[in-house]
Amino acid sequence: MLTFILRRLGAAVVLVVAIATLTFFLLHLTGGNPARSIVGQSATAAQEAQKAAELGLDRPLLAQYWTWLSGLLRGDLGASWFTGQPVWQTLSNALPVTLSIVVAGLLLSAVVSVLLGVAAAVRGGWIDRVLQVVAVVGFAVPGFLVALVLALFVAVRWGLLPATGYVRFGEDPGAWAQSIILPAVALAVGAIAATAQQVRGSMLDVLRRDYVRTLRARGISERSLLFKHALRNAAPPALTVLSLQFIGLIGGAVVVERVFGLSGIGTAAMSTASQGDQPVVLGIVVTTVVLIALVNVVIDLAYGWLNPKVRVA
Structure with missing residues (x-):
C-alpha cells in the first residue's frame, strides 16, 4: 500500500x-505588457522600463521561469x-x-446520486423515469441559470436563505x-445528472452477475446485498465520474460565485x-491543480480499497 501511495x-x-x-509560458504568449498596465498609459518609457526591471520582466524568459519555479518549490508564490x-x-x-461550496456540492451530488441511482436500478418504474428526466434537465440547464432561479425564489422572494455573501465557519x-x-x-x-446515471448503469450491470444470484440464494438480506456487495463493486465507475465532476464544479464556481456575490477563487481568477x-x-x-491532483x-x-487488484496494477 505504501508503494501504491508513493507512486500516486x-x-x-x-x-x-x-x-x-x-x-x-502560455501567459507570456498573450502579448500583454504588465509593466505598462501597472504604471498606466500616461507614464513615460523610463517609468515603464523601471517597473519592468523591478518585476524582473527585463530578464530572459528562462531566467524568469527558474526564479518563479525556485520560489514555488520553496513554497513562495510571490x-x-x-x-x-x-x-x-x-x-x-x-x-x-x-472549497466550501465545491465540497458541499460534491458531497450533495454523491449522496443524491447514490440514492437515485440505486433506487432506479432496483425499483425501476417511475423512479427510473424520474431519473431520466432529472438527467436530461441537469445536462440541459446551465448552472448559472439554476443559480439565478435559486437566488430569485429561495433567497429574494421567500427569504429562506441569504442571497449573497459568505460567512466564515469560525465566525x-x-x-x-x-x-x-x-x-x-x-x-x-449538473453533477447529480451525470453521476446518478453512472450509478444506475453500474448497479444494473452488477445486479446481473452470477455472484449476486448466489448471494440471494444463500438468503442474504437485500440491504446487505445492495450496499455491502453490489454498491461496492459498482462504485469505481461512479468515483471516476465524481473526480471529473470535482474539476467541473471548480470551473462552474466561477459563474456561481458571481451570482451569489462570493469572493472565491473563480472571482479572483477572473479579475487578476x-x-x-x-x-x-x-x-x-x-x-487548483494541487487540489485536483489530491x-x-x-x-x-x-479504488485500491474497493479493489485490491488495483494496488498492484
Whole structure:
C-alpha cells in the first residue's frame, strides 16, 4: 500500500509541475505588457522600463521561469504585481469560499446520486423515469441559470436563505452553512445528472452477475446485498465520474460565485487574469491543480480499497 501511495503522489507532483510550467509560458504568449498596465498609459518609457526591471520582466524568459519555479518549490508564490499582497494571502482569503461550496456540492451530488441511482436500478418504474428526466434537465440547464432561479425564489422572494455573501465557519457555523447551501445546490444539479446515471448503469450491470444470484440464494438480506456487495463493486465507475465532476464544479464556481456575490477563487481568477497579474494567476492555477491532483490520489486510494487488484496494477 505504501508503494501504491508513493507512486500516486509522485505522479501528482509531476502533473503539478508540468501544468504550472505550461501555464507560465502560455501567459507570456498573450502579448500583454504588465509593466505598462501597472504604471498606466500616461507614464513615460523610463517609468515603464523601471517597473519592468523591478518585476524582473527585463530578464530572459528562462531566467524568469527558474526564479518563479525556485520560489514555488520553496513554497513562495510571490506577490501581486498590482497590490503587492502576497499570493498566499489572496489564496487564503478566496480558497475557503470556493472549497466550501465545491465540497458541499460534491458531497450533495454523491449522496443524491447514490440514492437515485440505486433506487432506479432496483425499483425501476417511475423512479427510473424520474431519473431520466432529472438527467436530461441537469445536462440541459446551465448552472448559472439554476443559480439565478435559486437566488430569485429561495433567497429574494421567500427569504429562506441569504442571497449573497459568505460567512466564515469560525465566525458562525450556522450562518456559514446558510451562506453555502444555495451555491452548493446550484453546482450539484449538473453533477447529480451525470453521476446518478453512472450509478444506475453500474448497479444494473452488477445486479446481473452470477455472484449476486448466489448471494440471494444463500438468503442474504437485500440491504446487505445492495450496499455491502453490489454498491461496492459498482462504485469505481461512479468515483471516476465524481473526480471529473470535482474539476467541473471548480470551473462552474466561477459563474456561481458571481451570482451569489462570493469572493472565491473563480472571482479572483477572473479579475487578476483581466489585469494580467501573473503571480496571482499562476498561484491560482497551481493551487487548483494541487487540489485536483489530491482528489485524484484520494480516488485512486478508494479504488485500491474497493479493489485490491488495483494496488498492484
